[in-house]
Amino acid sequence: MIGPATYFRPExxxxxxxxxxxxxxxxxxxxxxxxxLFYAHPVEFVRGLGTKLYTADGDEFLxxxxxxxxxxxxxxxxxxxxxxxxxxxxxxxxxLHEGLIDYAELLIASFPNAxxxxxxxxxGSEANDLALRVAKQATGHRGVIVTENAxxxxxxxxxxxxxxxxxDPSLADWVRTVRPPVGDGSGMVADARAAIAQLQAAGHGVxxxxxxxxxxxxxxxxxxxxxxxxxTAVQALVRHAGGLVIADEVQPGFGRLxxxxxxxxxxxxxxxxxxPDLVTLGKPMANGLPVAALIARRDxxxxxxxxxRYFNTFAGTPVSVAAARAxxxxxxxxxxxxNAAVVGTALLEMLGELATRHERLxxxxxxxxxxxxxxxxxxxxxxxxxxxxxxxxxxxxxxxLISASGRxxxxxxxxxxxxxxxxxxxxxxxxxxxALRDLG
Amino acid sequence: MIGPATYFRPExxxxxxxxxxxxxxxxxxxxxxxxxLFYAHPVEFVRGLGTKLYTADGDEFLxxxxxxxxxxxxxxxxxxxxxxxxxxxxxxxxxLHEGLIDYAELLIASFPNAxxxxxxxxxGSEANDLALRVAKQATGHRGVIVTENAxxxxxxxxxxxxxxxxxDPSLADWVRTVRPPVGDGSGMVADARAAIAQLQAAGHGVxxxxxxxxxxxxxxxxxxxxxxxxxTAVQALVRHAGGLVIADEVQPGFGRLxxxxxxxxxxxxxxxxxxPDLVTLGKPMANGLPVAALIARRDxxxxxxxxxRYFNTFAGTPVSVAAARAxxxxxxxxxxxxNAAVVGTALLEMLGELATRHERLxxxxxxxxxxxxxxxxxxxxxxxxxxxxxxxxxxxxxxxLISASGRxxxxxxxxxxxxxxxxxxxxxxxxxxxALRDLG
Numbered sequence: 001m002i003g004p005a006t007y008f009r010p011e012x013x014x015x016x017x018x019x020x021x022x023x024x025x026x027x028x029x030x031x032x033x034x035x036x037l038f039y040a041h042p043v044e045f046v047r048g049l050g051t052k053l054y055t056a057d058g059d060e061f062l063x064x065x066x067x068x069x070x071x072x073x074x075x076x077x078x079x080x081x082x083x084x085x086x087x088x089x090x091x092x093x094x095x096l097h098e099g100l101i102d103y104a105e106l107l108i109a110s111f112p113n114a115x116x117x118x119x120x121x122x123x124g125s126e127a128n129d130l131a132l133r134v135a136k137q138a139t140g141h142r143g144v145i146v147t148e149n150a151x152x153x154x155x156x157x158x159x160x161x162x163x164x165x166x167x168d169p170s171l172a173d174w175v176r177t178v179r180p181p182v183g184d185g186s187g188m189v190a191d192a193r194a195a196i197a198q199l200q201a202a203g204h205g206v207x208x209x210x211x212x213x214x215x216x217x218x219x220x221x222x223x224x225x226x227x228x229x230x231x232t233a234v235q236a237l238v239r240h241a242g243g244l245v246i247a248d249e250v251q252p253g254f255g256r257l258x259x260x261x262x263x264x265x266x267x268x269x270x271x272x273x274x275x276p277d278l279v280t281l282g283k284p285m286a287n288g289l290p291v292a293a294l295i296a297r298r299d300x301x302x303x304x305x306x307x308x309r310y311f312n313t314f315a316g317t318p319v320s321v322a323a324a325r326a327x328x329x330x331x332x333x334x335x336x337x338x339n340a341a342v343v344g345t346a347l348l349e350m351l352g353e354l355a356t357r358h359e360r361l362x363x364x365x366x367x368x369x370x371x372x373x374x375x376x377x378x379x380x381x382x383x384x385x386x387x388x389x390x391x392x393x394x395x396x397x398x399x400x401l402i403s404a405s406g407r408x409x410x411x412x413x414x415x416x417x418x419x420x421x422x423x424x425x426x427x428x429x430x431x432x433x434x435a436l437r438d439l440g
Numbered sequence: 441m442i443g444p445a446t447y448f449r450p451e452x453x454x455x456x457x458x459x460x461x462x463x464x465x466x467x468x469x470x471x472x473x474x475x476x477l478f479y480a481h482p483v484e485f486v487r488g489l490g491t492k493l494y495t496a497d498g499d500e501f502l503x504x505x506x507x508x509x510x511x512x513x514x515x516x517x518x519x520x521x522x523x524x525x526x527x528x529x530x531x532x533x534x535x536l537h538e539g540l541i542d543y544a545e546l547l548i549a550s551f552p553n554a555x556x557x558x559x560x561x562x563x564g565s566e567a568n569d570l571a572l573r574v575a576k577q578a579t580g581h582r583g584v585i586v587t588e589n590a591x592x593x594x595x596x597x598x599x600x601x602x603x604x605x606x607x608d609p610s611l612a613d614w615v616r617t618v619r620p621p622v623g624d625g626s627g628m629v630a631d632a633r634a635a636i637a638q639l640q641a642a643g644h645g646v647x648x649x650x651x652x653x654x655x656x657x658x659x660x661x662x663x664x665x666x667x668x669x670x671x672t673a674v675q676a677l678v679r680h681a682g683g684l685v686i687a688d689e690v691q692p693g694f695g696r697l698x699x700x701x702x703x704x705x706x707x708x709x710x711x712x713x714x715x716p717d718l719v720t721l722g723k724p725m726a727n728g729l730p731v732a733a734l735i736a737r738r739d740x741x742x743x744x745x746x747x748x749r750y751f752n753t754f755a756g757t758p759v760s761v762a763a764a765r766a767x768x769x770x771x772x773x774x775x776x777x778x779n780a781a782v783v784g785t786a787l788l789e790m791l792g793e794l795a796t797r798h799e800r801l802x803x804x805x806x807x808x809x810x811x812x813x814x815x816x817x818x819x820x821x822x823x824x825x826x827x828x829x830x831x832x833x834x835x836x837x838x839x840x841l842i843s844a845s846g847r848x849x850x851x852x853x854x855x856x857x858x859x860x861x862x863x864x865x866x867x868x869x870x871x872x873x874x875a876l877r878d879l880g
Contacts, residue, residue: 044536083523096484156597288530290730290754314730
């Protein structure tokens with residue numbers, strides 16, 4: 001989640017150009033105040049292509065922020081697929097349509113054999129909401145275990161298991177948090193043991209453990225012997241308590257994470273040796289159209305389907321599926337997971353080098369094209385949120401899109417469209433270097 | 441909700457043609473068993489136009505079922521808008537984009553002044569889920585009142601207020617049901633009084649009353665002095681208890697309902713003199729793309745926004761908004777609400793005439809192009825679900841798409857795309873007449 005300080009503040013409108021101020025005033029008159037804009041000086045884009053976004057004046061911005069248009073902004077193959085299918089037909093899944101079947105076969109083939117059935121939904125929140133419904137129904141339990149700064153979505157149910165949202169609503173009484181698997185992971189294992197005991201004592205039992213496999217909102221935790229040992233142990237504890245394991249791949253999935261072995265990883269869970277019963281997918285799935293999914297063990301989803309009526313009107317329609325299919329094909333044909341691995345590794349090295357020259361830059365970490373770096377006070381080493389916010393603004397003026405996030409709002413999060421090139425990485429690092437010099 | 445008997449049953453596959461059987465077997469191998477197909481002999485469509493759907497062999501079906509492609513299948517203006525915007529840009533609402541503002545202004549202008557702020561989401565379920573979150577947060581209460589066979593969606597929270605789903609999960613303990621406003625509506629008022637007392641006694645208080653303004657799953661209740669008196673009274677009781685009123689326009693909204701006065705009604709709530717605090721929109725909003733919305737009183741949504749972080753990644757994107765805007769323009773330019781009123785009235789009369797000749801047909805009702813008629817046993821007058829199911833199948837063979845629904849699964853529900861013409865209505869009634877004659 002991006003921190004509040006990088007948003008536009010309405011009281012600051014006086015300094016804006018006429019058009020921006022007029023658009024903002026029109027927005028405020030008709031949209032919910034929840035529609036917050038990025039930047040003290042909000043930016044208006046009118047077109048995009050690949051890793052670039054453009055203003056009406058033709059100013060080009062390098063996108064280091066947007067993970068949804070994963071195969072690149074306005075990719076012509078995805079655009080053509082959407083246009084072609086829209087002109088033909090867009091109904092629902094109660095009639096036969098081969099496009100849905102073709103796509104389901106492609107997608108399911110990329111998962112371990114046990115994860116063999118697909119349910120399409122429209123948003124990552126709907127996917128996680130459905131995963132919890134299935135887990136609760138299958139186990140007869142109610143308790144859910146999440147990491148301590150987890151974010152899983154915005155439905156009532158999922159907001160209640162998302163501690164990173166903070167404030168109101170608070171977590172449900174059937175939720176317990178555990179430390180993420182940092183270091184040797186023993187903290188997570190100890191917390192999980194306690195959480196299970198508490199949930200059982202309260203009569204909730206354990207329905208599920210759910211984890212973002214990149215642990216992005218918990219500070220980006222890359223696979224290591226420690227994460228593997230911890231997650232394997234926690235998975236066993238949860239299973240022993242009768243609970244299921246849900247891997248939330250809404251952000252890390254579809255090849256963003258780079259490679260742990262010879263081939264790049266499409267999904268995050270195998271990197272940590274997790275063997276989930278349910279996997280949720282979302283953001284990059286159709287390059288911007290609302291498409292998300294639940295991949296499940298057949299026995300679980302059959303049991304759910306026998307006792308629960310679930311029909312999602314807009315999910316799995318021919319247009320949504322055509323967009324998802326084209327996105328999948330571009331991802332593979334253009335070898336974007338390979339690109340994420342190669343360019344991500346190079347970018348990580350460049351950032352490491354930059355950190356040797358800027359004491360404010362620490363904690364360079366992440367995998368593939370999903371990276372983070374902390375801004376710290378050079379004197380104390382403490383997280384420096386004002387510096388991060390200043391840097392995000394300075395980079396906006398240098399036509400680089402990025403965000404500050406993390407629990408202290410002092411981390412820069414990098415998650416560009418996957419066609420991000422070496423030249424893009426160099427441009428970003430050059431501008432970051434300049435902005436850091438200006439910061440002093 | 442459509443009744444189970446009108447679905448394909450896997451054990452019946454032997455009689456199918458090779459292609460249909462092969463597609464079904466491929467579906468079953470990769471999709472959740474929840475992906476049920478319509479009809480004993482499922483149908484595969486490859487294109488659509490206006491009120492017609494076509495198979496690969498060129499067989500034309502008249503669509504009397506689909507309310508999502510509301511301005512007509514594959515409408516060229518909507519298709520062009522989607523194609524054009526997809527080729528340009530599809531980001532999120534944290535950057536300025538004039539398309540979102542233009543559309544919000546158009547939409548908000550069609551609501552009473554007090555309902556002045558828009559929040560876009562992706563599905564009707566998300567809209568109702570958010571409406572309840574806002575209502576609970578604003579009132580500090582938890583209790584929700586729904587009609588006795590209500591259907592409001594599929595998230596965990598919304599399934600728990602949808603008695604029509606039946607089975608598992610059951611309603612939450614903070615939900616009470618009331619009879620719909622039939623007759624003089626006194627049953628609904630009495631039930632609401634009792635529900636409020638029970639919710640208060642249980643410590644839940646009253647957060648909201650939520651009603652589908654067409655009462656479709658409660659049997660289709662058109663506006664009358666009785667509905668107006670009942671809903672006005674229940675609204676006052678709910679307000680007195682500190683609760684809010686939510687109008688669910690996900691199905692009835694956007695001009696389907698015909699006219700009560702000189703001009704056609706865009707929304708259902710004013711027809712019953714309801715003055716909701718929150719209104720939810722969905723299905724027909726973007727002619728098939730996943731777009732839905734919450735319209736709210738500004739004070740409520742401001743209060744929510746101040747204490748809750750809510751960001752919906754896929755909602756309000758340029759492509760979604762372009763589709764919604766084009767759908768809105770076609771709706772008005774082609775005078776489709778007027779068409780719904782005129783053709784709907786004519787169709788209602790034709791069905792009334794048909795009922796004078798077929799004792800099996802009773803209870804012709806509804807408004808605009810949202811109609812229902814019951815199939816009854818001619819001897820007893822009791823709902824006849826097998827007859828309704830047989831009729832749906834017979835109409836499929838006559839290339840008419842329709843569904844059986846209602847609590848007894850004995851009602852035919854008619855909700856075609858809004859360009860439904862007089863000729864379409866005549867074709868439908870002729871085939872229904874023939875199917876009824878065959879039924880004997």
